[in-house]
Amino acid sequence: MSDTYSPALPLSSGLTPWPPETAARYRASGYWDGRTLGGLLRDWTAAYGPRLAVVGGGTRLTYRQLDERADRMAAGLADLGIAPGDRVLVQLPNVPAFPVLFFALARLGAVPVLTLPAHRITEIGHLARLSGAVAYVIADEAAGFDYRTLAGQVREQAPELSHVLVAGDPGPYRALESVDAEPRAHREPDSGDVALLLVSGGTTGVPKLIPRTHDDYGYNARASAEACELDAGTVYLAALPIAHNFPLACPGMLGTLAVGGTVVLAPSPAPDAAFPLIAAERVTHTALVPPLIPLWLGTAEWDDTDLSSLRVLQAGGSKLSAEVAREVPRQLGCVVQQVFGMAEGLLNYTRSDDPADIVETTQGRPLSGDDELRIVDAEGRDVAPGETGELLVRGPYTLRGYYRAPEVNATAFTADGYYCSGDLARQLPSGHLVVEGRVKDTIDRHGESVSAEEVETHVRAHPAIAACAAVGLTDPARGEQICAVVVPAAGAAAPTLPELRAFLIARGVAAFKLPDRIAAVGEFPLTAIGKVDKRALTARLAAPAD
Incomplete structure (x- = not known):
């Protein structure tokens, strides 16, 4: 699939809608309530105006202030020529500028493409071209990385980017805070329009774009807040990158604002950043990926920071072990909620009334009564109840097609609209799912789904490497570590791990995709049909490196 794309093409040219009769059923059932995300903020402001909405980096915004800032930024963006349907690449850390920009774009009917701070030129250049973005919003610097330099590289690859807006020191670009004008009325988007484009984990080598509508994403957040029993007293710590679906709307920022709670933006999920915020803001809820939870547990053993306000720790992004789940109440004094979603x-959640063994050993049950699940074998046939197979799903907040990806959609969706998740799961009689692994060739590192194919493509570009197979090895600190198994080029020695990582960084590969280990072999074990036998490789390499 080519990612060459013209911003002149309408957004709708790359979308797969729900069938009209299905959409009508979701509206009649009340899942889709006809409100836009920008309209929701107006409703929340009317209900909770003086309450504290957002805290971060020394800034404290009430609902009314958030609403007013979003209106002013929307007018400023319109003055720049950003129009309904325009795509805007957003790469911001957890700062108050993020929710202001998010709702400003919603007011305009423009579409944020929510990328992650860890993405680099490989991902951002591709997403800029694929989306046809007309603007790129970045931080000046974060975690020692200068995003203004990256912006220059992106503009070389996507010259149609008319604007680069910077939160902080703009350098050669325009300051985001200067995008400000007197509020005025804008044409309200249709609630069935695309509200945002999320980024997939990239199981086919490059990230895909996931279109979410105002209707379906509003339901996603609202129903999640209800399932998680959020209320006006909720103080949610966004510890993971806010552009992730998990901290954005599961229930995350949007679910918390929907009930009048407060969102606290953490610069990092590390205990030294998160623990003081929990104590100072009396945080009640937060979400982590499983590899981070042992770090929090270990720190809590000796750190005397007051974490007594914390009531719920959500775990999602990869499977949480039952052993770690049992430790959360003892070490952190809160309950753990398992979340499995995409x-x-x-989305699947364990609930507050679930027995302890269900909370510890399952990944929750579906959010909606109209989530339709099938579990199938390799031939697409439904397995017997309780057996493991690939999870297929459709429902009122599950997409019907990736954006501008017809070749991928042909295999990622069934003819009758089920999304083929690539997750291996089994379902208990209670409806709860137990996730057993992945069908697709990915490595789950620190909660990020990394395409083995993408890693292999980049590693093979090294002049001293003839072939590469990337495999995931169990790692208690990361969930899985990325091991690049390489066959050196004739007459060459394999690079060291630091040499290989430096080479990949120079190619613009994101840090979370860099190998944690390299192993040189003379040849790969092969299956009966001549494919690399990754199961045999993994077994051979499972022992820790010396």
Whole structure:
């Protein structure tokens, strides 16, 4: 699939809508309530105006202030020529500028493409071209990285980017805070329009774009807040990158604002950043990926920071072990809630009234009564109840097609609209799912789904490497570590791990995709049909490196 794209093409040219009769059923059932995300903020402001909405980096915004800033930024963006349907690449850390920009774009009917701070030129250049973005919003610097330099590289690859807006020191670009004008009325988007484009984990080598509508994403957040029993007293710590679906709307920022709670933006999920915020803001809820939870547990053993306000720790992004789940109440004094979901849609939560063994050993049950699940074998046939197979799903907040990806959609969706998740799961009689692994060739590192194919493509570009197979090895600190198994080029020695990582960084590969280990072999073990036998490789390499 080519990612060459013209911003002149309408957004709708790359979308797969729900069938009209299905959409009508979701509206009649009340899942889709006809409100836009920008309209929701107006409703929340009317209900909770003076209450504290957002805290971060020394800034404290009430609902009314957030609403007013979003209106002013929307007018400023319109003055720049950003129009309904325009795509805007957003790469911001957890700062108050993010929710202001998010709702400003919603007011305009423009579409944020929500990228992650860890993305680099490989991902951002591709997403800029694929989306046809007309603007790129970045931080000046974060975690020692200068995004203004990256912006220059992106503009070389996507010259149609008319604007680069910077939160902080703009350098050669325009300051985001200067995008400000007197509020005025804008044409309200249709609630069925695309509200945002989320980024997939990239299981086919490059990230895909996931279209979410105002209707379906509003339901996603609202129903999640209800399932998680959020209320006006909720103080949610966004510790993970806010552009992730998990901290954005599961229930995350949007679910918390929907009930009048407060969102606290953490610069990092590390305990030294998160623990003081929990104590100072009396945080009640937060979400982490499983590899981070042992770090929090270990720190809590000796750190005397007051974490007594914390009531719920959500765990999602990869499977949480039962052993770690049992430790959360003892070490952190809160309950753990398992969450299994995907930016493509389906969400599963354990509930507050679930027995302890269900909370510890399952990944939750579906959010919606109209989530339709099938578990199938390799031939697409439904397995017997309780057996493991690939999870297929459709429902009122699960997409019907990736954006501008017809070749991918042909295999990622069934003819009758089920999304083929690539997750291996089994379902208990209670409806709860137990996730057993992945069908697709990915490595789950620190909660990020990394395409093995993408890693292999980049590693093979090294002049001293003839072939590469990337495999995931169990790692208690990361969930899985990325091991690049390489066959050196004739007459060459394999690079060291630091040499390989430096080479990949120079190619613009994101840090979370860099190998944690390299192993040189003379040849790969092969399956009966001549494919690399990754199961055999993994077994051979499972022992820790010396």
